[in-house]
Amino acid sequence: MPDARKPLISGNWKMHHNHFEAIQTVQKLSYALDAEDALAVDVSVHPPFTDLRSVQTVIESDKMDIALGAQNCHWEDKGAFTGEVAPPMLAKLNVKYVIVGHSERRELFGETDDDVNRKARAVFAAEMTPILCCGETLDEREASTTEAKVEGQVRAGLAKLSKDQVGAMVVAYEPIWAIGTGRTASAEDAQAVCGFIRGVVSSVAGADAAASVRIQYGGSVKPNNAAELMAQPDIDGALVGGASLDADDFSKIVRYRLA
Numbered sequence: 351m352p353d354a355r356k357p358l359i360s361g362n363w364k365m366h367h368n369h370f371e372a373i374q375t376v377q378k379l380s381y382a383l384d385a386e387d388a389l390a391v392d393v394s395v396h397p398p399f400t401d402l403r404s405v406q407t408v409i410e411s412d413k414m415d416i417a418l419g420a421q422n423c424h425w426e427d428k429g430a431f432t433g434e435v436a437p438p439m440l441a442k443l444n445v446k447y448v449i450v451g452h453s454e455r456r457e458l459f460g461e462t463d464d465d466v467n468r469k470a471r472a473v474f475a476a477e478m479t480p481i482l483c484c485g486e487t488l489d490e491r492e493a494s495t496t497e498a499k500v501e502g503q504v505r506a507g508l509a510k511l512s513k514d515q516v517g518a519m520v521v522a523y524e525p526i527w528a529i530g531t532g533r534t535a536s537a538e539d540a541q542a543v544c545g546f547i548r549g550v551v552s553s554v555a556g557a558d559a560a561a562s563v564r565i566q567y568g569g570s571v572k573p574n575n576a577a578e579l580m581a582q583p584d585i586d587g588a589l590v591g592g593a594s595l596d597a598d599d600f601s602k603i604v605r606y607r608l609a
């Protein structure tokens with residue numbers, strides 16, 4: 351599956367970097383990467399909403415091989431939803447990827463599987479690509495309910511999407527106990543769940559969609575563990591939080607193949 355599953359390395363900046371810091375970070379990142387990197391790997395950065403227009407302008411004026419991403423959106427196109435941002439507003443800024451259902455949105459802001467599915471459908475309706483997050487807590491892992499949790503999130507997240515949409519999207523497996531903790535899943539454990547997710551995608555949307563959907567691993571991805579994770583057959587990318595804030599670290603992750 352060479353081109354269909356070109357690796358995607360995404361930097362989720364969460365609530366970090368104002369628009370000045372965002373511009374500096376994306377400029378440093380672009381200096382650190384070259385044309386071969388762009389051939390080998392897709393890269394996206396997901397700054398806070400207030401930075402998007404500034405980062406878009408820099409990416410486009412300097413013709414950077416970096417895609418713009420968002421961290422969240424609402425599912426409606428417009429309306430009386432104070433504080434929310436609509437998918438068409440993001441599309442207008444040439445946002446390409448939108449993270450939906452990050453565990454912080456689910457756990458801290460009460461997003462349900464149904465909300466996440468509406469968001470995924472709205473992202474596609476606005477001609478962008480959702481990155482659908484799933485993952486278990488430490489308690490769930492210790493109770494051996496990882497697969498049940500992840501399967502439920504993936505099935506609900508993919509509801510009412512076409513097979514073609516599923517094949518074109520990104521699923522991020524992010525064990526909650528590994529996010530921001532410095533505790534990465536072992537490459538074997540990450541592979542086991544990512545392989546399981548591909549099987550769930552196959553049963554929901556068929557073998558072709560499963561063969562082309564890109565599955566990222568996220569949770570304390572760092573320059574020193576990216577290559578091992580990326581070598582796994584069902585891991586097609588990384589969703590990177592903390593280490594994406596620093597352009598040097600993030601560029602090393604993007605260039606994992608040179609490690």
Ligand code: PGA
Pocket residue numbers: 362524528529530531532568569570571589590591592593
């Ligand atoms: P981390 O975050 O890399 O800081 O663990 C990953 C994420 O939440 O996407």
